[in-house]
Amino acid sequence: MKRGKIEIKPCTECTVSSNGVFCSVSEKNLGILDQARGSNFYKKGQTIFYEGNHTNGLFCIYSGKVKLSKLGENGKEQIIRFAKTGNILGYRSLLSNDTYHAPATAMEDCHVFLLSKDRFMEILESDPKLSMNIVQLLSNDLKSAEQLLIDIAQKSVIERISESLVLLQKTFGYVNGGKTINVALTRSEIADIAGTTTETTIRTLVQLDKEGIIKLVDKKINILDLQKLIQRAKIYD
Amino acid sequence: MKRGKIEIKPCTECTVSSNGVFCSVSEKNLGILDQARGSNFYKKGQTIFYEGNHTNGLFCIYSGKVKLSKLGENGKEQIIRFAKTGNILGYRSLLSNDTYHAPATAMEDCHVFLLSKDRFMEILESDPKLSMNIVQLLSNDLKSAEQLLIDIAQKSVIERISESLVLLQKTFGYVNGGKTINVALTRSEIADIAGTTTETTIRTLVQLDKEGIIKLVDKKINILDLQKLIQRAKIYD
DNA sequence: TAGTTTTTATGATATATGTCATTTTATTAA
DNA sequence: TTAATAAAATGACATATATCATAAAAACTA
Numbered sequence: 001m002k003r004g005k006i007e008i009k010p011c012t013e014c015t016v017s018s019n020g021v022f023c024s025v026s027e028k029n030l031g032i033l034d035q036a037r038g039s040n041f042y043k044k045g046q047t048i049f050y051e052g053n054h055t056n057g058l059f060c061i062y063s064g065k066v067k068l069s070k071l072g073e074n075g076k077e078q079i080i081r082f083a084k085t086g087n088i089l090g091y092r093s094l095l096s097n098d099t100y101h102a103p104a105t106a107m108e109d110c111h112v113f114l115l116s117k118d119r120f121m122e123i124l125e126s127d128p129k130l131s132m133n134i135v136q137l138l139s140n141d142l143k144s145a146e147q148l149l150i151d152i153a154q155k156s157v158i159e160r161i162s163e164s165l166v167l168l169q170k171t172f173g174y175v176n177g178g179k180t181i182n183v184a185l186t187r188s189e190i191a192d193i194a195g196t197t198t199e200t201t202i203r204t205l206v207q208l209d210k211e212g213i214i215k216l217v218d219k220k221i222n223i224l225d226l227q228k229l230i231q232r233a234k235i236y237d
Numbered sequence: 238m239k240r241g242k243i244e245i246k247p248c249t250e251c252t253v254s255s256n257g258v259f260c261s262v263s264e265k266n267l268g269i270l271d272q273a274r275g276s277n278f279y280k281k282g283q284t285i286f287y288e289g290n291h292t293n294g295l296f297c298i299y300s301g302k303v304k305l306s307k308l309g310e311n312g313k314e315q316i317i318r319f320a321k322t323g324n325i326l327g328y329r330s331l332l333s334n335d336t337y338h339a340p341a342t343a344m345e346d347c348h349v350f351l352l353s354k355d356r357f358m359e360i361l362e363s364d365p366k367l368s369m370n371i372v373q374l375l376s377n378d379l380k381s382a383e384q385l386l387i388d389i390a391q392k393s394v395i396e397r398i399s400e401s402l403v404l405l406q407k408t409f410g411y412v413n414g415g416k417t418i419n420v421a422l423t424r425s426e427i428a429d430i431a432g433t434t435t436e437t438t439i440r441t442l443v444q445l446d447k448e449g450i451i452k453l454v455d456k457k458i459n460i461l462d463l464q465k466l467i468q469r470a471k472i473y474d
Numbered sequence: 475t476a477g478t479t480t481t482t483a484t485g486a487t488a489t490a491t492g493t494c495a496t497t498t499t500a501t502t503a504a
Numbered sequence: 505t506t507a508a509t510a511a512a513a514t515g516a517c518a519t520a521t522a523t524c525a526t527a528a529a530a531a532c533t534a
Contacts, residue, residue, distance in 0.1 A: 186510090186511065186512090187511075187512065187513095188511080188512095198511090198512085199512095199513085199514085202511095202512060202513060202514085203513085203514080206513080206514090219511090219512095
């Protein structure tokens, strides 16, 4: 963990995102954030918080990619959201005074800041712009969750898999401007986004490959025809 | 529509709920609400707002029951939430400056107050307690939506139908302390909660009836053994 | 009250997707 | 580099649930 190599900027000089919830916060409050924040590293595969743990603060991703999932009664995982550099985590549970209900797992090595609940609430109360940002964040999450709900309830597997790929490309983009989706996932994890099994996911990806819509190269997924993929996903918006 | 018979109290004397979002609002702001509110009646089956319509305000249910659904690409409906006396509607779209994404339909005759967006935002900005309530409301909605998502993705039909019945009983209670769920729904609507078809819903309800867990009397559904129903739904929380 | 429409009920059948088993291919560790 | 482990791929088969068809009952409505 060559921590010394990573240059970590203070919150007051943060440039990781242009539309994060803290972007509109005052210089003074950013200073408070700096003093209050703790810093954690997580290796790929590590759990950032466990389902059922009591909420102790807010996480802010400085680098890396995170998946938020939820475990069904049978133990099967459902991925409900992704988070990347500049995003915050844990606010849902924190704000409804709840235990965490969706375990977060590092999809690659992550550098994450932790802000205590008390300190966050303090800044939140003194900054109406921030609370408006949080409201918008929650609204958008709710909108996505409802959309995912209806997709899983009503779409076929190939539509859901296609949609999952579109979501991944929208969220993480391409590897330096190419056609390769900029995130590494196993087939089983893709299954956990689309709400299906690993085998069915493999078969479906192979089918999309044969149709010339995507190209599978090892674990990399290239999107050859995004328009067709969106069509296959029956996304109209 | 014997409107004269219904006694409508001003917001300052509102007693319809003890935990509504406006319950903690100051007397002064309640007065403003009174002056600002418009009043609408909707007959059973009428749509309160349509998907895609531009957001013009916030709805507050004075009496009646409402279902919020979402239409899939194939036109099939998925019910995502219910609202009843004291609940508010339309805040999700309003707060993310969006068109409505979930049409709301009156499940019985409804009396609904309408508050303009501007006036609501005005009160919201002047009342930190209110904005905190809204944050909590959104958090809870998000939690439920994620739960419903994983249920529909992973549970079997009988589990989902059982869970839907438990939800209905929790939300609307029993008809005067008895065993009859205090809401009238068609089998097709129950299917739209559980994310299945009308036929499968009918068969499943008959099965639960045969098992002695519920008792179907015309359109009324009686819950004979709530504990067993919860077990059947695989609800553990 | 009779007639029309909607809802509930039930059977027969189809099918998408899950499950289980096995092989091949990658990835990781020793 | 080899061994060990994990992931991907593919086939055979099972099954839950959808779909289609029809009938019976209930709820409107003229």
